[in-house]
Amino acid sequence: MAYDTSTRIAIIGGGCWGLSTAYHLERAGYFDITVFDQSSELPSSQSAANDLDKISRAQYADEFYTDLGLEAIAEWKKGDWAPYFHQTGHLILLSGSGTNAQGMFECAASYARANPSPIPHAVELNGPEEIRQYCWQLTGNLTDFRGYLNRSEGYTRSADAVKGISAKLAKRGVRFVLGPSKGRVQNLVYAGDGQRCTGVRTHDGTTHSFELVVCALGAYGATLVPKLGQFCMARCWPVAHVQLTAEECAVLQGLPVVGAIDLGIFFEPDPETRLLRITALGAGYCSDLPGTKLARTALPPLASGDAGQDKALSGYYIPAADEARMRRLLDQTLPWLAGRPFVRKQMCWSSDTVDSELCIDFVPNTDRSLVVLSGNSGHELKMMSILGKWVRELLESGRQKHARWAWRNGKPVHLNKLYLNGDWSGGVS
Ligand SMILES: Cc1cc2nc3c(=O)[nH]c(=O)nc-3n(C[C@H](O)[C@H](O)[C@H](O)COP(=O)(O)OP(=O)(O)OC[C@H]3O[C@@H](n4cnc5c(N)ncnc54)[C@H](O)[C@@H]3O)c2cc1C
Numbered sequence: 001m002a003y004d005t006s007t008r009i010a011i012i013g014g015g016c017w018g019l020s021t022a023y024h025l026e027r028a029g030y031f032d033i034t035v036f037d038q039s040s041e042l043p044s045s046q047s048a049a050n051d052l053d054k055i056s057r058a059q060y061a062d063e064f065y066t067d068l069g070l071e072a073i074a075e076w077k078k079g080d081w082a083p084y085f086h087q088t089g090h091l092i093l094l095s096g097s098g099t100n101a102q103g104m105f106e107c108a109a110s111y112a113r114a115n116p117s118p119i120p121h122a123v124e125l126n127g128p129e130e131i132r133q134y135c136w137q138l139t140g141n142l143t144d145f146r147g148y149l150n151r152s153e154g155y156t157r158s159a160d161a162v163k164g165i166s167a168k169l170a171k172r173g174v175r176f177v178l179g180p181s182k183g184r185v186q187n188l189v190y191a192g193d194g195q196r197c198t199g200v201r202t203h204d205g206t207t208h209s210f211e212l213v214v215c216a217l218g219a220y221g222a223t224l225v226p227k228l229g230q231f232c233m234a235r236c237w238p239v240a241h242v243q244l245t246a247e248e249c250a251v252l253q254g255l256p257v258v259g260a261i262d263l264g265i266f267f268e269p270d271p272e273t274r275l276l277r278i279t280a281l282g283a284g285y286c287s288d289l290p291g292t293k294l295a296r297t298a299l300p301p302l303a304s305g306d307a308g309q310d311k312a313l314s315g316y317y318i319p320a321a322d323e324a325r326m327r328r329l330l331d332q333t334l335p336w337l338a339g340r341p342f343v344r345k346q347m348c349w350s351s352d353t354v355d356s357e358l359c360i361d362f363v364p365n366t367d368r369s370l371v372v373l374s375g376n377s378g379h380e381l382k383m384m385s386i387l388g389k390w391v392r393e394l395l396e397s398g399r400q401k402h403a404r405w406a407w408r409n410g411k412p413v414h415l416n417k418l419y420l421n422g423d424w425s426g427g428v429s
Contacts (some may be wrong), residue, residue, distance in 0.1 A: 003395045015047040025391070033169070037177075042176065053267040055154075056155055058072075059092070069162055081385045085155075088257060089149055095263055104245070120317050124146075124147075143154045156381060189209075234299050235285065239348045240345045241343050242330075258333060263332075280323075319389040358375045360394060373393065
Protein backbone atom coordinates (compact mmCIF):
# COMPACT_ATOMS: atom_id res chain seq x y z
CA MET A 1 0.00 0.00 0.00
CA ALA A 2 1.39 3.42 -0.93
CA TYR A 3 0.60 6.38 1.26
CA ASP A 4 -0.02 9.99 0.38
CA THR A 5 -0.98 13.11 2.28
CA SER A 6 -4.68 12.22 2.29
CA THR A 7 -4.14 8.85 4.02
CA ARG A 8 -6.36 8.43 7.09
CA ILE A 9 -3.83 7.88 9.86
CA ALA A 10 -4.34 6.85 13.50
CA ILE A 11 -1.51 7.35 15.96
CA ILE A 12 -2.07 5.50 19.23
CA GLY A 13 -0.14 7.11 22.07
CA GLY A 14 0.33 10.84 22.59
CA GLY A 15 3.78 10.48 24.15
CA CYS A 16 6.95 11.77 22.56
CA TRP A 17 7.05 9.31 19.63
CA GLY A 18 3.37 9.64 18.77
CA LEU A 19 3.54 13.43 18.83
CA SER A 20 6.79 13.62 16.90
CA THR A 21 5.23 11.40 14.24
CA ALA A 22 2.11 13.59 14.08
CA TYR A 23 4.30 16.70 13.95
CA HIS A 24 6.49 15.61 11.04
CA LEU A 25 3.62 14.12 9.06
CA GLU A 26 1.55 17.27 9.52
CA ARG A 27 4.49 19.45 8.44
CA ALA A 28 4.87 17.27 5.35
CA GLY A 29 1.27 17.94 4.35
CA TYR A 30 -0.59 14.91 5.76
CA PHE A 31 -3.94 16.31 6.84
CA ASP A 32 -6.00 13.41 8.20
CA ILE A 33 -4.25 12.47 11.44
CA THR A 34 -5.93 11.36 14.67
CA VAL A 35 -4.00 10.84 17.92
CA PHE A 36 -5.55 8.55 20.55
CA ASP A 37 -4.39 8.58 24.16
CA GLN A 38 -5.86 6.94 27.21
CA SER A 39 -5.20 10.00 29.33
CA SER A 40 -7.64 12.93 29.43
CA GLU A 41 -4.75 15.35 29.18
CA LEU A 42 -1.22 15.23 27.81
CA PRO A 43 1.28 14.27 28.98
CA SER A 44 -0.33 11.13 30.25
CA SER A 45 0.62 9.87 33.71
CA GLN A 46 1.60 6.67 31.86
CA SER A 47 4.04 8.43 29.56
CA ALA A 48 7.77 8.18 30.18
CA ALA A 49 7.86 11.73 28.89
CA ASN A 50 5.75 12.94 31.81
CA ASP A 51 8.81 14.22 33.60
CA LEU A 52 10.35 17.61 34.27
CA ASP A 53 13.59 17.05 32.37
CA LYS A 54 15.42 14.60 30.10
CA ILE A 55 19.04 14.75 28.98
CA SER A 56 19.77 15.85 25.42
CA ARG A 57 23.11 14.41 24.52
CA ALA A 58 25.05 13.19 21.51
CA GLN A 59 27.66 11.14 23.32
CA TYR A 60 27.06 7.57 22.27
CA ALA A 61 29.40 4.64 21.79
CA ASP A 62 28.01 4.33 18.26
CA GLU A 63 28.60 7.17 15.78
CA PHE A 64 25.26 6.47 14.15
CA TYR A 65 23.52 7.70 17.31
CA THR A 66 26.04 10.49 17.88
CA ASP A 67 25.09 11.93 14.49
CA LEU A 68 21.39 11.59 15.25
CA GLY A 69 21.91 13.16 18.69
CA LEU A 70 23.65 16.17 17.08
CA GLU A 71 20.90 16.49 14.46
CA ALA A 72 18.23 16.32 17.19
CA ILE A 73 19.94 18.99 19.30
CA ALA A 74 20.23 21.26 16.25
CA GLU A 75 16.48 20.82 15.64
CA TRP A 76 15.62 21.51 19.31
CA LYS A 77 17.13 24.95 18.81
CA LYS A 78 14.60 25.84 16.10
CA GLY A 79 11.02 27.12 15.88
CA ASP A 80 8.42 25.02 17.69
CA TRP A 81 11.02 23.01 19.62
CA ALA A 82 13.18 25.85 20.93
CA PRO A 83 11.13 26.76 24.05
CA TYR A 84 11.93 23.39 25.59
CA PHE A 85 15.67 23.00 25.07
CA HIS A 86 18.26 24.24 27.58
CA GLN A 87 21.91 24.13 26.55
CA THR A 88 23.29 24.16 30.07
CA GLY A 89 26.04 21.67 29.32
CA HIS A 90 26.28 18.09 30.50
CA LEU A 91 28.78 17.07 33.14
CA ILE A 92 29.51 13.35 32.99
CA LEU A 93 31.24 12.13 36.12
CA LEU A 94 32.60 8.86 37.38
CA SER A 95 32.93 8.58 41.12
CA GLY A 96 35.76 6.70 42.78
CA SER A 97 33.51 3.68 43.28
CA GLY A 98 32.27 3.52 39.69
CA THR A 99 33.31 0.34 37.95
CA ASN A 100 30.41 -1.08 36.02
CA ALA A 101 29.72 2.27 34.37
CA GLN A 102 33.19 2.37 32.80
CA GLY A 103 31.78 1.67 29.31
CA MET A 104 29.57 4.74 29.36
CA PHE A 105 32.37 6.87 30.72
CA GLU A 106 34.66 5.76 27.89
CA CYS A 107 32.00 6.91 25.50
CA ALA A 108 32.23 10.45 26.94
CA ALA A 109 36.00 10.24 26.83
CA SER A 110 36.14 9.28 23.17
CA TYR A 111 33.68 12.02 22.29
CA ALA A 112 35.95 14.54 24.03
CA ARG A 113 38.96 13.22 22.08
CA ALA A 114 37.07 13.53 18.80
CA ASN A 115 36.02 17.13 19.51
CA PRO A 116 39.19 18.88 20.69
CA SER A 117 39.99 22.58 20.91
CA PRO A 118 39.73 25.20 19.40
CA ILE A 119 36.00 24.41 19.71
CA PRO A 120 36.13 22.67 23.04
CA HIS A 121 32.72 21.06 23.19
CA ALA A 122 34.03 18.66 25.76
CA VAL A 123 36.51 19.52 28.50
CA GLU A 124 38.22 16.91 30.61
CA LEU A 125 38.03 17.64 34.34
CA ASN A 126 40.28 15.82 36.76
CA GLY A 127 39.33 16.08 40.38
CA PRO A 128 37.15 18.35 42.51
CA GLU A 129 38.95 21.65 41.89
CA GLU A 130 38.84 21.38 38.11
CA ILE A 131 35.17 20.35 38.28
CA ARG A 132 34.38 23.38 40.48
CA GLN A 133 36.05 25.75 38.02
CA TYR A 134 33.12 25.08 35.71
CA CYS A 135 30.40 24.08 38.21
CA TRP A 136 30.96 26.23 41.25
CA GLN A 137 27.70 25.09 42.84
CA LEU A 138 29.08 21.58 43.42
CA THR A 139 30.46 22.23 46.89
CA GLY A 140 30.62 18.58 48.02
CA ASN A 141 33.81 16.58 48.48
CA LEU A 142 33.60 15.00 45.00
CA THR A 143 35.97 12.38 46.36
CA ASP A 144 37.88 10.75 43.48
CA PHE A 145 35.43 12.19 40.93
CA ARG A 146 36.63 12.90 37.44
CA GLY A 147 34.70 13.72 34.33
CA TYR A 148 33.94 15.61 31.14
CA LEU A 149 31.88 18.72 30.65
CA ASN A 150 30.18 18.79 27.28
CA ARG A 151 28.94 22.28 26.62
CA SER A 152 26.98 21.51 23.47
CA GLU A 153 24.50 19.36 25.39
CA GLY A 154 21.86 19.98 28.04
CA TYR A 155 18.32 18.97 28.74
CA THR A 156 14.77 19.21 27.47
CA ARG A 157 11.75 20.18 29.53
CA SER A 158 10.00 16.98 28.71
CA ALA A 159 6.41 17.31 29.97
CA ASP A 160 6.33 20.92 28.74
CA ALA A 161 7.39 19.77 25.27
CA VAL A 162 4.60 17.18 25.13
CA LYS A 163 2.06 19.73 26.32
CA GLY A 164 3.23 22.51 24.02
CA ILE A 165 3.65 20.43 20.86
CA SER A 166 0.27 18.70 21.31
CA ALA A 167 -1.42 22.10 21.69
CA LYS A 168 0.28 23.34 18.49
CA LEU A 169 -0.77 20.21 16.59
CA ALA A 170 -4.38 20.59 17.71
CA LYS A 171 -4.36 24.16 16.34
CA ARG A 172 -3.00 22.85 13.04
CA GLY A 173 -5.84 20.39 12.59
CA VAL A 174 -4.52 17.17 14.11
CA ARG A 175 -7.46 15.53 15.95
CA PHE A 176 -6.95 14.34 19.53
CA VAL A 177 -9.23 11.69 21.01
CA LEU A 178 -8.36 11.56 24.70
CA GLY A 179 -9.49 9.82 27.89
CA PRO A 180 -9.83 6.38 29.46
CA SER A 181 -13.03 5.63 27.56
CA LYS A 182 -12.94 7.44 24.19
CA GLY A 183 -9.19 7.63 23.80
CA ARG A 184 -7.95 4.35 25.23
CA VAL A 185 -7.60 1.79 22.46
CA GLN A 186 -8.80 -1.62 23.57
CA ASN A 187 -7.79 -3.54 20.48
CA LEU A 188 -6.77 -3.16 16.87
CA VAL A 189 -9.29 -4.14 14.20
CA TYR A 190 -8.16 -6.44 11.38
CA ALA A 191 -9.66 -7.64 8.12
CA GLY A 192 -8.83 -10.63 5.94
CA ASP A 193 -7.80 -13.09 8.63
CA GLY A 194 -5.61 -10.58 10.36
CA GLN A 195 -3.76 -9.68 7.16
CA ARG A 196 -4.62 -6.03 7.32
CA CYS A 197 -5.18 -3.58 10.20
CA THR A 198 -8.24 -1.48 9.36
CA GLY A 199 -8.71 0.55 12.49
CA VAL A 200 -8.98 0.69 16.26
CA ARG A 201 -11.66 -0.08 18.81
CA THR A 202 -11.73 2.20 21.83
CA HIS A 203 -12.95 1.40 25.32
CA ASP A 204 -16.31 3.08 24.79
CA GLY A 205 -17.02 0.42 22.15
CA THR A 206 -16.53 2.66 19.11
CA THR A 207 -14.74 1.31 16.06
CA HIS A 208 -12.76 3.89 14.07
CA SER A 209 -11.57 3.04 10.56
CA PHE A 210 -8.15 4.04 9.25
CA GLU A 211 -5.88 3.23 6.36
CA LEU A 212 -2.77 3.27 8.52
CA VAL A 213 -2.35 2.67 12.27
CA VAL A 214 0.82 3.71 14.10
CA CYS A 215 1.30 2.24 17.60
CA ALA A 216 3.47 4.45 19.84
CA LEU A 217 2.57 3.09 23.25
CA GLY A 218 5.94 3.27 25.01
CA ALA A 219 6.18 0.59 27.69
CA TYR A 220 2.65 -0.59 26.84
CA GLY A 221 3.35 -1.63 23.24
CA ALA A 222 2.68 -5.34 23.79
CA THR A 223 -0.86 -4.68 25.01
CA LEU A 224 -1.96 -4.05 21.42
CA VAL A 225 0.82 -5.82 19.50
CA PRO A 226 1.59 -8.89 21.69
CA LYS A 227 4.38 -10.12 19.40
CA LEU A 228 6.43 -7.12 20.46
CA GLY A 229 6.91 -9.02 23.72
CA GLN A 230 9.26 -11.37 21.86
CA PHE A 231 11.95 -8.74 21.67
CA CYS A 232 10.82 -5.80 23.81
CA MET A 233 10.50 -5.60 27.54
CA ALA A 234 9.25 -2.88 29.84
CA ARG A 235 11.88 -1.50 32.17
CA CYS A 236 11.68 1.21 34.80
CA TRP A 237 13.93 3.50 36.79
CA PRO A 238 13.26 5.59 39.87
CA VAL A 239 12.63 9.32 39.64
CA ALA A 240 12.40 11.65 42.65
CA HIS A 241 12.51 15.37 43.35
CA VAL A 242 13.87 17.71 46.00
CA GLN A 243 11.78 20.74 46.90
CA LEU A 244 13.83 23.96 47.00
CA THR A 245 13.15 27.48 48.21
CA ALA A 246 13.17 30.30 45.67
CA GLU A 247 16.66 31.32 46.82
CA GLU A 248 18.07 27.81 46.61
CA CYS A 249 16.55 27.43 43.18
CA ALA A 250 18.22 30.66 42.04
CA VAL A 251 21.61 29.44 43.30
CA LEU A 252 21.37 26.36 41.09
CA GLN A 253 20.32 28.13 37.88
CA GLY A 254 22.85 27.57 35.12
CA LEU A 255 23.98 24.24 36.53
CA PRO A 256 24.79 21.72 33.81
CA VAL A 257 23.07 18.34 33.86
CA VAL A 258 25.11 16.41 36.44
CA GLY A 259 25.32 12.73 35.59
CA ALA A 260 27.51 10.61 37.82
CA ILE A 261 27.02 7.52 35.75
CA ASP A 262 27.55 5.02 38.54
CA LEU A 263 25.19 6.90 40.89
CA GLY A 264 22.58 9.07 39.26
CA ILE A 265 21.63 12.27 37.46
CA PHE A 266 20.18 15.60 38.50
CA PHE A 267 19.18 18.69 36.60
CA GLU A 268 19.01 22.45 36.91
CA PRO A 269 15.86 23.00 39.03
CA ASP A 270 12.61 24.18 37.50
CA PRO A 271 12.01 27.84 38.58
CA GLU A 272 8.24 27.42 38.47
CA THR A 273 7.82 24.41 40.78
CA ARG A 274 11.29 24.85 42.39
CA LEU A 275 11.80 21.11 42.06
CA LEU A 276 15.18 19.53 41.40
CA ARG A 277 14.72 16.26 39.52
CA ILE A 278 17.00 13.34 40.36
CA THR A 279 17.21 9.72 39.24
CA ALA A 280 19.41 6.74 40.04
CA LEU A 281 21.26 5.05 37.21
CA GLY A 282 21.62 1.31 36.79
CA ALA A 283 20.09 -1.65 35.01
CA GLY A 284 16.56 -0.67 36.05
CA TYR A 285 13.79 -3.10 36.89
CA CYS A 286 11.30 -5.19 35.00
CA SER A 287 7.97 -6.50 36.10
CA ASP A 288 8.94 -10.08 36.82
CA LEU A 289 11.74 -12.37 37.88
CA PRO A 290 13.89 -14.39 35.48
CA GLY A 291 12.39 -17.71 34.55
CA THR A 292 8.82 -16.51 34.36
CA LYS A 293 6.86 -16.14 31.17
CA LEU A 294 8.16 -13.70 28.57
CA ALA A 295 4.84 -11.99 28.09
CA ARG A 296 4.87 -10.77 31.68
CA THR A 297 8.16 -8.93 31.34
CA ALA A 298 6.96 -7.24 28.17
CA LEU A 299 4.68 -4.93 30.13
CA PRO A 300 4.70 -2.87 33.31
CA PRO A 301 2.81 -4.64 36.10
CA LEU A 302 0.15 -1.96 36.31
CA ALA A 303 -1.16 -1.84 32.78
CA SER A 304 -4.77 -1.27 33.84
CA GLY A 305 -5.04 1.83 31.68
CA ASP A 306 -6.95 3.61 34.42
CA ALA A 307 -4.62 6.55 34.82
CA GLY A 308 -5.92 7.49 38.27
CA GLN A 309 -5.56 3.99 39.64
CA ASP A 310 -2.19 3.35 38.07
CA LYS A 311 -0.83 6.62 39.36
CA ALA A 312 -2.00 5.84 42.88
CA LEU A 313 -0.42 2.40 42.75
CA SER A 314 2.86 3.29 41.12
CA GLY A 315 3.68 6.54 42.90
CA TYR A 316 5.48 7.35 46.13
CA TYR A 317 7.82 4.37 46.15
CA ILE A 318 11.34 3.87 44.91
CA PRO A 319 13.68 1.05 45.92
CA ALA A 320 15.79 1.79 49.00
CA ALA A 321 19.07 0.96 47.26
CA ASP A 322 18.35 3.56 44.58
CA GLU A 323 17.35 6.14 47.13
CA ALA A 324 20.66 5.50 48.92
CA ARG A 325 22.61 6.05 45.68
CA MET A 326 20.78 9.30 44.98
CA ARG A 327 21.61 10.47 48.51
CA ARG A 328 25.26 9.54 48.02
CA LEU A 329 25.28 11.59 44.82
CA LEU A 330 23.81 14.63 46.60
CA ASP A 331 26.17 14.17 49.53
CA GLN A 332 29.17 14.29 47.17
CA THR A 333 27.91 17.19 45.05
CA LEU A 334 25.29 19.32 46.84
CA PRO A 335 25.73 18.21 50.48
CA TRP A 336 23.28 20.81 51.80
CA LEU A 337 20.53 18.81 50.07
CA ALA A 338 21.65 15.33 51.07
CA GLY A 339 19.29 14.98 54.05
CA ARG A 340 16.25 16.60 52.46
CA PRO A 341 13.17 14.40 51.89
CA PHE A 342 12.47 13.27 48.34
CA VAL A 343 9.06 14.24 46.99
CA ARG A 344 7.09 13.10 43.92
CA LYS A 345 8.80 9.72 43.87
CA GLN A 346 7.81 7.37 41.09
CA MET A 347 8.99 4.53 38.88
CA CYS A 348 9.10 5.65 35.25
CA TRP A 349 8.58 2.95 32.58
CA SER A 350 9.87 2.71 29.05
CA SER A 351 10.39 -0.07 26.53
CA ASP A 352 13.71 -1.74 25.78
CA THR A 353 15.08 -4.22 23.28
CA VAL A 354 17.71 -6.89 23.57
CA ASP A 355 20.26 -4.78 21.68
CA SER A 356 19.05 -1.36 22.90
CA GLU A 357 18.11 -0.55 19.31
CA LEU A 358 14.79 0.99 18.32
CA CYS A 359 12.04 -0.70 16.37
CA ILE A 360 10.43 1.52 13.75
CA ASP A 361 8.80 -0.75 11.24
CA PHE A 362 5.70 -2.26 9.72
CA VAL A 363 4.43 -5.29 11.61
CA PRO A 364 5.05 -8.27 9.31
CA ASN A 365 2.06 -9.72 7.42
CA THR A 366 -0.17 -6.69 7.82
CA ASP A 367 0.17 -5.37 4.27
CA ARG A 368 2.00 -2.32 5.63
CA SER A 369 -1.13 -1.17 7.42
CA LEU A 370 0.36 -1.27 10.94
CA VAL A 371 3.54 0.43 12.17
CA VAL A 372 5.12 0.02 15.61
CA LEU A 373 7.46 2.44 17.28
CA SER A 374 9.11 0.83 20.26
CA GLY A 375 12.28 -0.11 22.05
CA ASN A 376 13.09 3.42 22.98
CA SER A 377 15.59 2.24 25.52
CA GLY A 378 15.40 5.08 27.97
CA HIS A 379 16.99 7.54 25.57
CA GLU A 380 14.52 8.75 22.97
CA LEU A 381 12.97 11.89 24.35
CA LYS A 382 15.99 13.70 22.99
CA MET A 383 15.07 12.49 19.49
CA MET A 384 11.51 13.84 19.72
CA SER A 385 12.48 16.80 17.56
CA ILE A 386 13.40 14.57 14.60
CA LEU A 387 12.12 11.02 14.98
CA GLY A 388 8.81 11.58 13.20
CA LYS A 389 10.90 12.11 10.05
CA TRP A 390 12.03 8.49 10.24
CA VAL A 391 8.40 7.35 10.36
CA ARG A 392 7.62 9.50 7.33
CA GLU A 393 10.57 7.99 5.47
CA LEU A 394 9.30 4.50 6.35
CA LEU A 395 5.82 5.26 5.00
CA GLU A 396 7.12 6.85 1.84
CA SER A 397 9.76 4.24 1.02
CA GLY A 398 7.67 1.27 2.16
CA ARG A 399 10.59 -0.34 3.99
CA GLN A 400 12.91 0.24 6.92
CA LYS A 401 16.27 1.10 5.40
CA HIS A 402 18.16 0.78 8.71
CA ALA A 403 18.37 -2.93 9.48
CA ARG A 404 18.97 -2.12 13.13
CA TRP A 405 15.48 -0.56 13.44
CA ALA A 406 13.63 -3.35 11.66
CA TRP A 407 11.09 -5.69 13.25
CA ARG A 408 13.04 -8.57 14.86
CA ASN A 409 12.20 -12.03 13.72
CA GLY A 410 13.62 -15.13 15.28
CA LYS A 411 13.63 -16.73 18.67
CA PRO A 412 12.25 -14.76 21.60
CA VAL A 413 14.94 -13.51 23.97
CA HIS A 414 14.59 -13.23 27.70
CA LEU A 415 16.00 -9.79 28.23
CA ASN A 416 16.31 -10.11 31.99
CA LYS A 417 19.21 -12.48 31.60
CA LEU A 418 21.24 -9.79 29.89
CA TYR A 419 21.32 -7.58 32.92
CA LEU A 420 21.75 -10.13 35.67
CA ASN A 421 25.51 -9.74 35.94
CA GLY A 422 25.01 -6.10 36.86
CA ASP A 423 26.94 -4.75 33.86
CA TRP A 424 24.47 -2.47 32.17
CA SER A 425 26.85 -0.08 30.51
CA GLY A 426 27.60 -1.77 27.21
CA GLY A 427 24.44 -1.05 25.19
CA VAL A 428 23.69 1.76 22.82
CA SER A 429 21.87 3.78 25.44
C1 LIG B 1 13.45 7.00 34.12
C2 LIG B 1 13.59 7.38 32.67
C3 LIG B 1 14.51 8.36 32.32
C4 LIG B 1 14.67 8.72 31.00
N1 LIG B 1 15.59 9.68 30.72
C5 LIG B 1 15.75 10.08 29.45
C6 LIG B 1 16.71 11.09 29.13
O1 LIG B 1 17.41 11.61 30.02
N2 LIG B 1 16.83 11.47 27.84
C7 LIG B 1 16.07 10.92 26.84
O2 LIG B 1 16.22 11.32 25.69
N3 LIG B 1 15.15 9.95 27.10
C8 LIG B 1 14.97 9.53 28.38
N4 LIG B 1 14.06 8.55 28.67
C9 LIG B 1 13.34 7.91 27.56
C10 LIG B 1 12.11 8.65 27.08
O3 LIG B 1 11.34 9.11 28.16
C11 LIG B 1 11.33 7.68 26.21
O4 LIG B 1 12.19 7.20 25.18
C12 LIG B 1 10.11 8.33 25.56
O5 LIG B 1 9.28 8.98 26.50
C13 LIG B 1 9.31 7.26 24.85
O6 LIG B 1 8.27 7.86 24.16
P1 LIG B 1 7.02 7.03 23.68
O7 LIG B 1 6.15 7.98 22.94
O8 LIG B 1 7.46 5.78 23.03
O9 LIG B 1 6.30 6.53 25.03
P2 LIG B 1 5.61 7.37 26.15
O10 LIG B 1 6.16 8.74 26.22
O11 LIG B 1 5.66 6.54 27.37
O12 LIG B 1 4.10 7.50 25.64
C14 LIG B 1 3.25 6.39 25.48
C15 LIG B 1 1.82 6.92 25.42
O13 LIG B 1 0.94 5.84 25.07
C16 LIG B 1 -0.27 6.03 25.77
N5 LIG B 1 -0.98 4.75 25.77
C17 LIG B 1 -0.56 3.57 26.28
N6 LIG B 1 -1.48 2.61 26.06
C18 LIG B 1 -2.50 3.20 25.38
C19 LIG B 1 -3.74 2.71 24.83
N7 LIG B 1 -4.12 1.43 24.92
N8 LIG B 1 -4.55 3.59 24.18
C20 LIG B 1 -4.20 4.90 24.06
N9 LIG B 1 -3.04 5.40 24.56
C21 LIG B 1 -2.21 4.56 25.19
C22 LIG B 1 0.19 6.50 27.14
O14 LIG B 1 -0.87 7.14 27.84
C23 LIG B 1 1.33 7.46 26.75
O15 LIG B 1 0.89 8.79 26.58
C24 LIG B 1 13.88 8.13 29.98
C25 LIG B 1 12.95 7.15 30.32
C26 LIG B 1 12.81 6.76 31.64
C27 LIG B 1 11.83 5.67 31.97
